[in-house]
Amino acid sequence: MSHATTDTQAADVAGTRPGGARTMLLTGNQAVAWGARLARPKVCPLYPITPQTPVLEQLTEFQADGDFDAEIITPESEHSVMSACIPASLAGVRVFTATASQGLLLMHELLHYASGARAPIVMANINRTVASPWAFWPDQTDSLAQRDTGWIQLYVETAQEALDSVIQAFRVAETVLVPAMVNLDAFYVSHAMEPVEVPDPADVDAYLPPFAPEHKLDTARVESWGNVVSQDMFYRHRQSIQQAMDRVPQLLAEADRAWHERVGRAWGVVERYRCDGADTVVVTMGSMCGTARDAVDAMRDAGQSVGLVKVRLFRPLPVAALRAALAGVRDVVVLDRNHSPGAGGILHQELKAALYGMPGAPRVHGLLAGVGGVNVPPGKIVEFVRQARAGDPQNESVWVR
Amino acid sequence: MLEIIIQGRGGQGAQTAGNLLAATFFAEGRHVQSFASYGGARRGTPVSSYIRVDDRPVRVRCDIERADAILCFDATLLEGRLLAAAHERTLIVVNSGRPADDFARALPGHRVIPVDAIAISRRAGLGRIVNSALLGAFARAIGMPPLAALERTLAERSPKLTAENLAACGDGYRTVDALLAEEVAA
Numbered sequence: 413m414s415h416a417t418t419d420t421q422a423a424d425v426a427g428t429r430p431g432g433a434r435t436m437l438l439t440g441n442q443a444v445a446w447g448a449r450l451a452r453p454k455v456c457p458l459y460p461i462t463p464q465t466p467v468l469e470q471l472t473e474f475q476a477d478g479d480f481d482a483e484i485i486t487p488e489s490e491h492s493v494m495s496a497c498i499p500a501s502l503a504g505v506r507v508f509t510a511t512a513s514q515g516l517l518l519m520h521e522l523l524h525y526a527s528g529a530r531a532p533i534v535m536a537n538i539n540r541t542v543a544s545p546w547a548f549w550p551d552q553t554d555s556l557a558q559r560d561t562g563w564i565q566l567y568v569e570t571a572q573e574a575l576d577s578v579i580q581a582f583r584v585a586e587t588v589l590v591p592a593m594v595n596l597d598a599f600y601v602s603h604a605m606e607p608v609e610v611p612d613p614a615d616v617d618a619y620l621p622p623f624a625p626e627h628k629l630d631t632a633r634v635e636s637w638g639n640v641v642s643q644d645m646f647y648r649h650r651q652s653i654q655q656a657m658d659r660v661p662q663l664l665a666e667a668d669r670a671w672h673e674r675v676g677r678a679w680g681v682v683e684r685y686r687c688d689g690a691d692t693v694v695v696t697m698g699s700m701c702g703t704a705r706d707a708v709d710a711m712r713d714a715g716q717s718v719g720l721v722k723v724r725l726f727r728p729l730p731v732a733a734l735r736a737a738l739a740g741v742r743d744v745v746v747l748d749r750n751h752s753p754g755a756g757g758i759l760h761q762e763l764k765a766a767l768y769g770m771p772g773a774p775r776v777h778g779l780l781a782g783v784g785g786v787n788v789p790p791g792k793i794v795e796f797v798r799q800a801r802a803g804d805p806q807n808e809s810v811w812v813r
Numbered sequence: 814m815l816e817i818i819i820q821g822r823g824g825q826g827a828q829t830a831g832n833l834l835a836a837t838f839f840a841e842g843r844h845v846q847s848f849a850s851y852g853g854a855r856r857g858t859p860v861s862s863y864i865r866v867d868d869r870p871v872r873v874r875c876d877i878e879r880a881d882a883i884l885c886f887d888a889t890l891l892e893g894r895l896l897a898a899a900h901e902r903t904l905i906v907v908n909s910g911r912p913a914d915d916f917a918r919a920l921p922g923h924r925v926i927p928v929d930a931i932a933i934s935r936r937a938g939l940g941r942i943v944n945s946a947l948l949g950a951f952a953r954a955i956g957m958p959p960l961a962a963l964e965r966t967l968a969e970r971s972p973k974l975t976a977e978n979l980a981a982c983g984d985g986y987r988t989v990d991a992l993l994a995e996e997v998a999a
Contacts, residue, residue, distance in 0.1 A: 437836055437845070549850075569874070600874040604848035605832050607839060607870075699874035706873045787876040 432612030433675065440601035443571035443608050444510060444536045444594070445470035447578030449480050450616040451534070454505035457485040457496035462548055463598045464512040464538045482508070490515035494522035494533075501531035501591075502637055504628030506582065509533065512598070513540035513554045520558065523591075527562025527653060529637055532585035532592070532623070534578060535563075539698065539749075540598040541784055549785020550597035552698060553750040556726075556758045562653055564592035564660055565727035567697035571601060572608045573679050576671060579616055580679075583667045586623050588656040597749075598785070600699035611675050619674055661730040679724055682733040686712055687719030692801055693738060693774075695721045695763060696747040700781075700788060704747070707793035718797060723759065731766045738767065744774040745800045747793070748809060749782040756780065756809025778809035786813050816877045817955075819862040820895050821886030826944035830884070831862030833948060837958045837966040838866045846871040859890060882906070884951045886943065888927075891920070899923055906951045906989070908943055913992070926954050928988055930981075937981035938974070945971075945978040949985030953993070960986050 438446065445467050448456070458468045474480035485496050490511050501507040511519065516537050526533055537555050541547040555565060564585060568574045574596050581592040596602055627635055641649070664681050672678035683701075686708050687693055694704050701722040711718040721737050723730075738744055744767075748757025755761055760778025767773045777800040782788040796812055817834070821827025828849040835847030846865045865871045880898045885891050888909040899905060901922055909916075909927040916925035928950040930943035939945070945967060952963050963986075964979055971978045 437832075437839055439848075597874070599848055599850040603828075603850070604846055604874070605835055606846050607844065702872040702874040787878065789875045789878055790873060 432614060434610045435607055436610055437605050438571050438575075438608040438610075439466065439603050439605045440568075440571040440574050440596045441466035441538070441603065442470050443575040444578055444596070445474065446608075446610050447575040448508045448510075448534075448536075449474050450575075450611065450613055451506065451508065451579050451582050451620055452617075452622075453482050453508040453534075455485065455497070455500035455507045456482045457487060457493040457500070457507075457509055459487065459490045459493045459511065459515060461490070461512050461515040463540055463602045464510050464515070464536070466602075467510040467536060467538075490518040491522060494519040494526065497533045497535075498522065498526050498529055498531050499629065501526070501533050502529060502629045504623065504625050504630070506586075506623040507531070507533045508535070508578075510536040510538070512538035513542055516554050516558060517542065520561070523558055523561035523563060525638075526591045528649070530589040530653075530656075532582075532589050534581045534585055534592050534594065536574070536578060536594045536596065538598050538602045539595050547784065548598065550600050550699065550782070551749055551751075551784055552595065552597070553752070553758075555593060555595045556750045556752075558593070559727055559758070562590065562657075563727060564590055564657075564725075565595060566592065566724055567595045567726055568601065568679075568724070569699055569701045569722065571604065571606050572677070574601060575608060575610070576675075576677055576679065579620055580664065580667045580671055582623075583620050583670075584660060584663045586625075587663055588659055589625070590653065590656050590660070595698065597699040609675075609677075615674050619670060657728040660728050661725060661733060664725055680722070681725045681730050682737050683720075683722040683724060684737050685720040685722065687721065687737065687741075689717055690719035690741060691717045692743040692745065692797060693719045693721050693741045694745045694747060694793065694797060695723060695738075695759065696749075697723045697726060697759060698749065700747055700749055703788060703790050704793055707790040707797070710790060710794055711797065716797075726759075726762075729762055729766060734763065734766050735770055738774050739770075740772070741774045743801050743805075744776045745797050746776060746778045747781040747788070747796070748778065749788075751780060751783045760809045775805045777803075777805045779812045780809050781812050783811075788813075814871070815864075815866040815882075816880050817864040817866070817882050817884070818877050818880040818895070818898055819864070819884045819886070820890050821860050821862070822890070823858050823860050825860075825886045826942065827860045827862045827886050830886075830944040830948055831864050833944070833963075833966050833970060834951075834958075835864050835866075836970070837962050838864075840966065841958050841962055844868065844870050846874075850876070879903075882951070882955045884947055886947065891925075896920070896923065904954055906947065906954045908947055926950075926989060926992060928985060928992075930985060933984045933988065934981050937984060938977045939981055943981075946981040946985035949982035949987075950989045951985075953986045953989040
């Protein structure tokens with residue numbers, strides 16, 4: 413697998429402020445690595461893949477400089493990476509990894525295992541097209557295809573949100589003992605360099621205490637994981653994972669609130685942007701939210717009542733929050749940068765299910781926009797919204813560009 | 814918002830140049846976003862670097878379809894797809910030893926400033942590493958950021974050959990300065 417490097421070092425531009433937080437110019441990948449560094453994991457199995465490689469490079473650089481006290485393991489494949497993550501996590505230590513696209517797909521079997529074993533690993537995934545054909549563009553099909561593996565999934569818009577989300581994800585994952593995936597779009601976030609406030613390590617330490625699970629693999633106190641079980645035990649085990657997942661929207665909201673109290677930033681579970689009085693709302697995930705904000709501003713300036721709902725937490729799908737955010741809206745325009753052949757846009761499908769049976773449910777228009785990294789500038793979103801409002805929604809997702 | 818495309822080939826330093834330019838604007842108090850995209854990160858394949866500069870945080874996350882200015886590391890890339898991102902006022906700085914008249918004839922309707930960055934870099938002792946020379950030239954062509962600010966960024970971030978990179982940057986800047994002065998005189 414080819415890999416790319418970012419040979420410009422992150423520079424501390426604005427210097428240290430009194431609180432110990434620093435504003436630096438970082439790419440999304442570097443911000444992820446900073447989030448991991450601040451979370452103080454003990455084990456980081458990693459395998460390089462475009463466009464995730466700079467995460468690995470940055471972490472090894474931190475370690476070489478003596479700033480990152482984790483054991484970095486570089487096994488021969490992503491399958492082996494996840495195979496290393498699971499027992500390390502079950503041994504009771506904090507574990508971080510990162511991957512993308514084909515690498516995530518190669519982990520698939522172990523993703524189920526990790527959630528079943530209740531190993532609260534945090535993984536950053538850089539959303540990149542899935543082969544074949546071979547490509548390197550932003551597309552969320554890789555992680556959305558893992559939606560049934562039992563991992564919490566967050567989708568972030570900026571490098572800052574990526575950093576903050578890695579730390580928040582550890583807090584939530586370790587509370588419910590479910591692994592969490594922080595997804596960021598290839599290039600638009602992973603390779604976009606922008607100002608990022610790196611929090612004071614003392615703030616992160618206070619926010620995220622060391623991982624200390626009640627049960628762990630310990631030769632001095634023998635327990636075992638993953639035994640052969642009866643149907644009844646399996647059934648109850650699945651129920652307990654569901655119960656854990658059901659707690660996540662509330663726990664993420666609380667984790668986000670506590671983060672805001674400490675560092676002054678919050679991202680929400682579902683964010684409503686200029687939705688007050690909106691008759692039409694764009695719903696999307698990841699980097700396209702940023703572009704949609706400019707489109708919404710343009711439409712508002714033109715006197716149209718259009719807002720944006722950003723789905724930050726996709727698994728578990730925050731159904732109650734989505735229903736509340738979209739209540740009273742006439743048209744919902746879903747922008748899916750992913751594709752499930754035979755089904756269409758995955759967020760479109762999920763949102764229709766979430767709103768089903770809701771009194772006065774909005775009309776849901778599903779648009780396959782930006783699949784394969786096709787460029788979606790603000791003007792295009794304005795046009796998509798105009799067309800959707802003018803027509804009746806189709807049951808199927810519609811290809812647009 | 815100022816939108817810039819830097820087009821090069823893998824290994825030429827277009828991505829680094831974009832980040833250096835963004836870092837300089839950021840140091841000058843502007844909000845920036847700089848990102849690269851490439852087909853497969855192989856040496857020699859086209860790499861696009863996009864830079865946005867604004868007075869407020871940059872939220873939009875898409876390719877730049879209409880650039881205010883283009884810096885092209887390789888004249889063979891100055892064609893269809895890249896030119897489609899240029900309107901008639903887009904300033905194009907290209908790494909080439911050919912005279913400006915050649916480009917004016919070949920690309921009517923485009924404003925192209927050629928800079929022989931390889932010659933500049935060789936004089937500075939950098940061989941074929943052209944990004945510092947081109948950044949100096951580009952900064953003069955678009956009128957920002959100030960040369961001193963660019964030099965501060967290069968001094969902080971050059972992994973080695975700092976003096977050589979600063980010399981190439983200054984030489985690139987002055988080359989375009991002279992070129993523009995000639996145009997005014999003509």
